[in-house]
Structure formats: C-alpha cells, structure tokens
Amino acid sequence: MLRQQDVxxxxVVRRIVGVSGDRTLFTDALGELVDLTETDLTLATDKGTVRVPLREVHRAKRVPAARRPNAASVIALELAADEAWPAPVRGRLGGWLLRAADNWTGRANSALAVGDPDRTLEEAIDAVVRWYGERGQQPLINAPLPLAAPVNASLDERGWTSRPLTLVQTAALAPMLTAAARADLPPVDLADAAGDDWYAMVADHKGTLPAAALTILNGVPDRVFAHVRDTDGKLLAVARGAVTGPDRWLGVSLVQTAPAARRRGLGGHVVRALAHWASQRGANRAYLQVEERNTAAVALYGRLGFSTHHTYLTREAPL
Known part of the structure; x- marks a missing residue:
C-alpha cells in the first residue's frame, strides 16, 4: 500500500469497480499521487484528477517516473517565474526563497522550496513558520513536484494542508507566431502601464489589489499589459506578460475575459499577442501556471501548444 512518502x-493504482458473476472487475489508474488521507487517495492523471476511496483499492505501488525535466530545469523555471512575480518583502533560507506581499496571491506569499535551505529540513520548516509568524501571515510553502517530495512528506507529518494542484505549463512561441491573426476580433493593445479598467477586471477575479499587488505587477522591467476593447471602448479581455531569467522566458499571467465576451477566442488572441511582443525581446518559450481543476483554461492552453513541465502544491500550515 502507499505511504505519505509516496506523495x-x-x-499505479488497481481499483475494484464491480463484480461480474464470480469475477472481480478492476481498472488501473496511473498518475502522480497528490494527496493521501485515511480514507482516499488522489491522482493527477493525463485525463485529470482522480479521487479513489481506499476501500476500492486492490493494489497500489510506486512506479518509475515518466520522463521529466531534470531538477535544474525545474529550479531555473521556478526562479524565472519568481522574478516575473516579485514579492516586495523577501528573505532567504539558503536556496529557499521567502516571500510576502500583503497576502495577495499564493505565489507572492509562500516560501519557494527549491535548492538547499542550508539546514535540516525540519529546521527549514521551523524557520519558515517563524518568518511568516513575525509578519502576521499564515505560513505557506510552494513545493514543486516531484522535486520537493521530501518537503511534502514532512509537511504531511506536521498536518499541513494542500491547495489545489497547480500545473506549470510551457510552450514554444514559434507556432503562436505563425498562427493566422483573427481578423474578426478587436486588436490587442499592448501597453507599458495598465489602465484603470484593466486593474478593475483583475480585481474582480483576484480580489482588491493592495499596494503590494501594484509592486508585483509593475516590478519587472520587461513587462506588458494586454487590453482588448470593443468599438465602444469597453474592456473585453486582459493579460500580463513578463520576460525574465537568463533563458528569457515569457511568463503569461492574468488571462481574463469579461463574462459577456467569453467563448469568442479572446484568451488565445491575447496570448498570441504576448508571444509576438516577447519574441522581440529574445524569448522563444513561454510558461504559465494554472490550477489543474480549471479544465476550461487547461483546454485553452493546450490548443495553444502548452503542456505540463512540472506541478506544484501550495502547502498551508495549520491555523
């Protein structure tokens, strides 16, 4: 049977799905174990998240990992993403990053557990708890998988909970650059500064924007804000792009469409505009972060050529 160390x-999980005559029927599920409780296990499979009651598990075991990016590439991409989303309050535990931003977004308010924290794992977790406690914030740790599997195992033992699994997806820009422009859609306006209506649309999704949010959104030299408006000037869609890291990654974030303008292809429209902008700044690949349960967004990004590079869990300390 599986243990917390397998998270x-x-x-692979062999599941009992019924009985036919005197024969037990099984089905197999293969994926990344993202949660294990006293009653259920949860897998992230190629077809989505699967929750299996333990009473239905006939056999389960760890299997060799699928071909994955090496640890260095995961760390490099996570650091590029951190540079593109710069929390205003920062600290370090060896290679780990400590970040705080008035509790606006998990990415900017969590410790990034990559690299060596220069102390034992238990001491590192204790230090994270103290750092966030001193700032009046709930301790959070961003744990990339499977790179930070030991971190996750220790946090499980301490009773930390998990937010929904996040996919870090990447794509080459070239196919987006060669795609035919949508002449039936309004043009994408790319600006160095966001308009008031841009911030309002983001606030509708992310909540009130504190001062720290403005620092994050405007804190990268190579950043751009995409606006799509109708002929009356009403905002239809927004997005933000930032080019960071020695590998010149395009970070795509905050792709949002007004409710009345959805299902028109505006999401892909703004992402392709960001790709053209980034290519002029030396980027040839893009990444984004999307919750695995957001199936509509995952499908959109799949059509643009994005696939999962790695995943992460944001872990929350008990209150």
Whole structure:
C-alpha cells in the first residue's frame, strides 16, 4: 500500500469497480499521487484528477517516473517565474526563497522550496513558520513536484494542508507566431502601464489589489499589459506578460475575459499577442501556471501548444 512518502511520485493504482458473476472487475489508474488521507487517495492523471476511496483499492505501488525535466530545469523555471512575480518583502533560507506581499496571491506569499535551505529540513520548516509568524501571515510553502517530495512528506507529518494542484505549463512561441491573426476580433493593445479598467477586471477575479499587488505587477522591467476593447471602448479581455531569467522566458499571467465576451477566442488572441511582443525581446518559450481543476483554461492552453513541465502544491500550515 502507499505511504505519505509516496506523495509527489508516480504511482499505479488497481481499483475494484464491480463484480461480474464470480469475477472481480478492476481498472488501473496511473498518475502522480497528490494527496493521501485515511480514507482516499488522489491522482493527477493525463485525463485529470482522480479521487479513489481506499476501500476500492486492490493494489497500489510506486512506479518509475515518466520522463521529466531534470531538477535544474525545474529550479531555473521556478526562479524565472519568481522574478516575473516579485514579492516586495523577501528573505532567504539558503536556496529557499521567502516571500510576502500583503497576502495577495499564493505565489507572492509562500516560501519557494527549491535548492538547499542550508539546514535540516525540519529546521527549514521551523524557520519558515517563524518568518511568516513575525509578519502576521499564515505560513505557506510552494513545493514543486516531484522535486520537493521530501518537503511534502514532512509537511504531511506536521498536518499541513494542500491547495489545489497547480500545473506549470510551457510552450514554444514559434507556432503562436505563425498562427493566422483573427481578423474578426478587436486588436490587442499592448501597453507599458495598465489602465484603470484593466486593474478593475483583475480585481474582480483576484480580489482588491493592495499596494503590494501594484509592486508585483509593475516590478519587472520587461513587462506588458494586454487590453482588448470593443468599438465602444469597453474592456473585453486582459493579460500580463513578463520576460525574465537568463533563458528569457515569457511568463503569461492574468488571462481574463469579461463574462459577456467569453467563448469568442479572446484568451488565445491575447496570448498570441504576448508571444509576438516577447519574441522581440529574445524569448522563444513561454510558461504559465494554472490550477489543474480549471479544465476550461487547461483546454485553452493546450490548443495553444502548452503542456505540463512540472506541478506544484501550495502547502498551508495549520491555523
């Protein structure tokens, strides 16, 4: 049977699905074990998240990992993403990053557990708890998988909970650059500064924007704000792009469409505009972060050529 040490690893689960005559029927599920409780296990599979009651598990075991990016590439991409989303309050535990931003977004208010924290794992977790406690914030740790599987195992033992699994997806820009422009859609306006209506649309989704949010959104030299408006000037869609890191990654974030303008292709429209902008700044690949349960967004990004590079869990300390 599986144990907490298997969380973050690839496993196969044989599940009992019924009985036919005197024969037990089974089905197999293969994926990344993202949660294991006393009653259920949860897998992130190629077809989505699967929750299996333990009473239905006939056999389960860890299997060799699928071909994955090496640890260095995960760390490099996570650091590029951190540079594109710069929390105003920062600290370090060896290679780990400590970040705080008035509780606006998990990415900017969590410790990034990559690299060596220069102390034992238990001491590092204790230090994270103290750092966030001193700032009046709930401690959060961003744990990339399977790189930070040992971190996740220790946090499980301490009773930390998990937010929904996040996919870090990447794509080459070239196919987006060669795609035919949508002449039936309004043009994308790319600006160095966001308009008031841009911020209002983001606030509708992310909540009130504190001063720290403005610092994050405007804190990268190579950043751009995409606006799509109708002929009356009403905002239809927004997005933000930032080019960071030695590999010149395009970070795509905050792709949002007004409710009345959805299902028209505006999401892909703004992402392709960001790709053209980034290509002029030396980027040839893009990344984004999307919750695995957001199936509509995952499907959109899949059509643009994005696939999962790695995943992460944001872990929350008990209150």
């Amino acid at each position: 973050g690893h690839r496993v």
